[in-house]
Amino acid sequence: MSSSESESSQQRRHQEVGHKSLLQSDALYQARFFDSLPIPSLCAYMLETTVYPREPECMKELREITANHPWNIMTTSADEGQFLNMLLKLINAKNTMEIGVYTGYSLLATALALPDDGKILAMDINRENYELGLPVIEKAGVAHKIDFREGPALPVLDLLLEDEKKQGSFDFVFVDADKDNYLNYHKRLLELVKVGGVIAYDNTLWNGSVVAPPDAPLRKYVRYYRDFVLHLNRALAADPRIEICQLPVGDGVTLCRRIK
Ligand code: SAM
Numbered sequence: 001m002s003s004s005e006s007e008s009s010q011q012r013r014h015q016e017v018g019h020k021s022l023l024q025s026d027a028l029y030q031a032r033f034f035d036s037l038p039i040p041s042l043c044a045y046m047l048e049t050t051v052y053p054r055e056p057e058c059m060k061e062l063r064e065i066t067a068n069h070p071w072n073i074m075t076t077s078a079d080e081g082q083f084l085n086m087l088l089k090l091i092n093a094k095n096t097m098e099i100g101v102y103t104g105y106s107l108l109a110t111a112l113a114l115p116d117d118g119k120i121l122a123m124d125i126n127r128e129n130y131e132l133g134l135p136v137i138e139k140a141g142v143a144h145k146i147d148f149r150e151g152p153a154l155p156v157l158d159l160l161l162e163d164e165k166k167q168g169s170f171d172f173v174f175v176d177a178d179k180d181n182y183l184n185y186h187k188r189l190l191e192l193v194k195v196g197g198v199i200a201y202d203n204t205l206w207n208g209s210v211v212a213p214p215d216a217p218l219r220k221y222v223r224y225y226r227d228f229v230l231h232l233n234r235a236l237a238a239d240p241r242i243e244i245c246q247l248p249v250g251d252g253v254t255l256c257r258r259i260k
């Protein structure tokens with residue numbers, strides 16, 4: 001294959017947004033040409049140099065178990081796991097929540113960062129996937145920090161809000177579930193997280209689809225959730241109760257620090 005043929009076949013493979021991680025998505029792949037930034041290579045460099053060599057053995061094991069699962073595209077990336085772990089330590093988080101567990105990669109990154117008496121209220125509609133990663137979490141000696149609840153998260157948040165002691169009691173919340181509910185979560189979480197606490201919304205760059213042209217060939221689920229993500233991003237940017245910072249880590253994560 002000539003080099004121009006190889007380049008066009010490579011470009012064709014990147015026509016479809018939503019088939020891979022953010023750094024390999026179509027919009028950012030194109031940006032690579034516009035800005036001469038070798039983004040996918042930078043991603044590989046970062047993983048090989050900074051992330052994998054420092055990844056705890058248990059997280060590596062969980063990542064490898066998850067890689068064999070049919071829905072592995074849902075897992076948190078290793079660089080984002082490293083970021084969450086560092087962030088939780090920086091803010092001295094102790095009482096936390098996670099919405100959307102899957103096999104538990106971000107949950108384990110969180111559990112490892114918390115002090116021994118730290119807590120994670122973890123919610124997911126699917127217990128089976130959580131139980132796939134649970135033996136690794138148990139072996140790592142951090143399962144006692146986790147209170148897993150099977151079922152939709154919204155009713156759990158509503159119940160928490162009825163308890164005055166729970167209001168303003170969380171240091172950190174990681175939201176990584178149904179994107180069409182993020183603003184419903186936001187409404188409730190702002191009362192549950194303490195002033196100065198952080199809510200992190202995951203996938204806020206949504207496979208790069210937030211900048212995809214209207215006629216881009218998006219996967220169905222990417223197209224369906226894109227408007228919700230766009231709406232969320234606008235709403236967070238306009239919300240005076242929080243300070244925000246959107247980072248291009250993983251598939252994009254927006255940190256919201258409650259200030260009111
Ligand atoms: N944080 C996980 C990790 O590190 O692997 C990935 C979470 S995955 C992207 C999204 C998860 O949200 C799925 O496991 C799904 O079952 C869960 N989910 C979807 N709707 C939900 C809901 N209404 N309440 C709680 N969990 C939900």
Ligand code: CA
Pocket residue numbers: 074075076176202203251
């Ligand atoms: Ca995610």
